Amino acid sequence: AIPCDVTKDGDLDKAATFARSKFGKIDIVVANAGWSLKGNVENLRVNDYRRLWETNVFGVLSTIYATLDHLKKTKGRLVIISSVKSYVALSGDSPYSMSKFAMRALCESLSQELAPDGVSVTHICPGYVATEIRQLDNQGIWHSDWQDPISPRLLISAEQTAKQIVKAISRRQREQVITNYGKLIVLIKRHMPWLLSLLISKFKIKVASKPSPIKD
Template identity: 95%
Template sequence: MSNFKDQVVVITGASSGIGAALAQELARKGANVVLLARRAEQLETIASQIDPNGQRVLAISCDVTKDGDLDKAATFTRSKFGKIDIVVANAGWSLKGNLETLKVNDYRRLWETNVFGVLSTIYATLDDLKKTQGRLVIISSIKSYVALSGDSPYSMSKFAMRALCESLSQELAPHGVSVTHICPGYVATEIRQLDNQGIWHSDLQDPIPPRLLISADETAKQIVKAISRRQRACSLFPVP
């Protein structure tokens, strides 16, 4: 994928799972990668794995729900690399429960990251993408098409992402900016080890059978292919 050589890629939620795997895969393809997430220590570990000298990687502690964090991250990126070619809005989490067991504020908390965090990411980098005729990639879910019982907060947020992608694909096309909506099935990441407060529990067992899981590394490889082709949408499932 030679079209990634020296491209500057910004990835939110890059401290683990799909984001971390995607950063490593894009770096292998020759890209300069900017890692954004709240967990600074994990970011630094991943950054050192990608490039111990730090020439082709930048790790920035960043919370997509905090005003100003993404603007500062974009400024740091421009200062180091001079441009932004690809933005991957990946930060997100899940919240479970039937409607009657949840409160409106539970929905709001989830949407602050899964919806408004994505919007904030776009606003902070859109001018850069227009300048480079770049690529916007939104990591969503197959649940942007299918909603399950007890999963309304997460599914609602992902349905919103599908609508956003469909709209922005048309809005940004005249500027040469492509929009890719990524819809994985069940990926083997820590997202199902997060409780409804967004706190990670290492002892929680993944309820999804292994045969239905796709690895984060394989997911990243398929996403890179979709980005390289500027696909409008890409659904990902394990191969039997």
Template identity: 30%
Template sequence: MNDFFKGKTVAVTGGSDGIGKALVTLLIQAGANVATCARTPQKLEQLKTLFADKPFWCVPADVSVYEDCKHFIEGAIEQFGCIDILINNAGISMRAELKDADVTVFKKVMDINYLGTVYCTKLALQSIINNKGTIVGVSSIAGYRGLPGRSGYSASKFAVNGWLEAVRTELIQEGVNVMWVCPGFTQSNIRNAALNEKAAAQGESPLEEGSLMSSTECAQHILKAIEKRKRTLVLTFTGKRTVFMNKFFAALTDKLTYNFFYKKGKLIK
């Protein structure tokens, strides 16, 4: 990584785990001023200790709460003077079929994944416009292809993709780059924290985490795409294949997706 991020202020939501933590670490190493937020104060305290001598600021926040987002964004600007790049990374998943899921699952997922992105982007927008910066949404392949057992998650990521595309078009004359990133399955805590049918964390992953792309590798791809001011980034061969297949062979992809997630009529992934 060259000096692109050196001296720039980057705000990352959900920076205490997984892809978010990897982004924070790489950005600090690249010489950026980094602000982050997360819902777990203890994990943020660990980051404070780790980056005690670095230009790093963090605060507990739930991005589904507008006032928390306001406190985070305004605090970052007060701390560093501006925000050049906003990476909307905070998110939550779910694992429950529609017939079993309580409606609170869908509201919670949408509030965090979609409205959290809207709140933080709106609050940081003028600073980013002033600096002709970048807005990033960490979305998902589920934002291109609806996934069974994750219908609320897919809905939230479709919303993020469409919203960012609209915002990108609105800002086309402002010198601001808007990008949405769609990792495939990546090593992170998101599946352990995914909501079950009762809106509680399921506490386990249905996937072989060790075989997935690492959070650090994913973060490296994201930062490289930011530097190149890309429009979209779809990661992993499986992710790219899924987007292609769903666009041109949708009915077949329905069947292939079902066969991947189900065994003998039971959701297994």
């Protein structure tokens, strides 16, 4: 392993060079960098969105630029970790959802652009995974005493998620939605978007209405 910050110039090129020298080739790239920032739009500022997009969007793009030539040589597999929230945005979650909607658009474009080179693009859309992402505040500070607000019944383990991702990669799938409720959400969004909007409104489904204090 090699430390890498996707927002720092040169880090990804060094990581790609290391991987190439270590394994002889690069035939699978998983762009997984991301974090979450909560709050209603009126309580946030443009710079808050910009900070998140530096990692969630431009960090993914930088990963692709650093490895694309290698993938073309090996007719490899590019995997972008997105979210079920690339299909549905909730109140208080616009920064994260916007970044994941962007990932879905990126995958659709790249799938067409890279097909002639034999490179597959897989869009991974997990539901709620049991990780520490929800213990980070809006400044990226981890709070060990914060409890995960998501019901355990909705959580899937990182290990189970990884197994489904590996299977999708091996099959060169265009998209893999993970969790049964995630698949249901995507199905309703595609075919009955009005119903999904009705359910969200009726049950007042949302995330944090206010962000943690943000320092300039």
